[in-house]
């Protein structure tokens with residue numbers, strides 16, 4: 001079979017089934033093109049993308065400015081390794097540090113790698129700055145977390161499918177419930193060897209769990225009180241997704257003026273990935289100030305591709321698009337509209353119990369048991385009606401379209417979603 005031959009959906013699915021490792025359970029739709037808020041399947045049918053590659057494509061599919069930066073850099077210099085300097089990395093580091101308000105950036109590729117890097121920075125800081133006894137440092141993490149798929153990260157996952165038979169597990173983590181300040185304070189009070197608290201500002205993968213108002217601010221204050229690093233995993237929530245530049249707000253200059261979390265919830269370590277590249281290239285980063293990032297020295301961390309010139313060029317363009325197109329403001333506005341429209345539908349619905357979220361990171365909860373296939377069937381029907389979404393954890397459907405959506409398109413999507421739900425009432 002020639003590489004360029006156009007496959008049918010069935011052929012493409014068969015190939016993955018026969019030759020790919022079986023680690024995903026995709027909705028049966030085979031995509032071959034994307035532009036803005038739309039993707040097209042191999043038969044030319046158009047869909048609204050309501051997942052955005054788990055918020056990697058916030059800037060929309062194939063954004064011309066980001067793709068342009070990629071092409072230009074690809075024709076100039078792609079990779080030098082960090083054995084030598086390149087003329088793009090420093091530019092990007094300065095741009096991103098000023099953009100998010102940190103002294104230093106550590107460039108990596110995948111989200112999980114950036115989380116791993118943050119864990120390493122946190123531990124080294126604990127031994128060398130805080131003065132915890134060697135090998136005794138613990139990091140507090142939350143139940144139902146999702147931070148990636150590496151062996152260390154799955155060691156503290158509470159998802160049995162994610163970690164069963166991948167032991168022995170990495171030591172040094174204490175799990176507490178999400179959105180539980182008493183649990184956090186209790187661990188901080190009773191342990192003297194805590195190095196950090198690693199948390200998602202909204203638990204996206206778990207089903208878009210939004211914590212109580214003020215939770216992040218109070219958690220950060222507790223961390224400060226006990227000299228513990230507050231580490232925000234904003235791989236999914238960051239970069240305009242929740243209606244602000246960051247869900248923790250950080251150096252935020254968002255439109256949301258009554259934002260109660262700002263600006264005190266600046267993380268000690270900020271973890272970014274996904275939309276940092278607008279979905280065109282794997283780019284991730286951990287950011288921190290000098291007193292923390294300073295613990296890393298040559299040889300203590302690295303990555304062959306981390307900080308390569310293509311990644312740098314792409315990330316600068318991707319971040320510029322966020323500001324130029326005011327995507328945080330748009331996500332804030334459309335998110336409110338989306339939830340108000342769905343809440344109106346839910347008033348008289350039996351099949352849908354609630355909608356929750358912030359900005360354009362939302363989820364609906366389907367009124368059925370967690371192990372039922374109703375949410376899956378609704379997603380198949382949504383697909384047939386021209387909108388792609390996927391259940392996350394049984395009866396929850398996440399809705400996270402690209403942030404370049406217009407109000408008219410969003411209203412069209414609301415009508416597709418409500419019409420589809422109607423058929424299941």
Ligand SMILES: *Cc1c(COP(=O)(O)O)cnc(C)c1O
Pocket residue numbers: 054109110111112113115146147148149200204205233234235236237273274
């Ligand atoms: C997706 C995600 C990750 C992992 O990113 P990868 O690029 O898949 O390694 C980590 N944390 C959060 C919150 C995520 O959503």
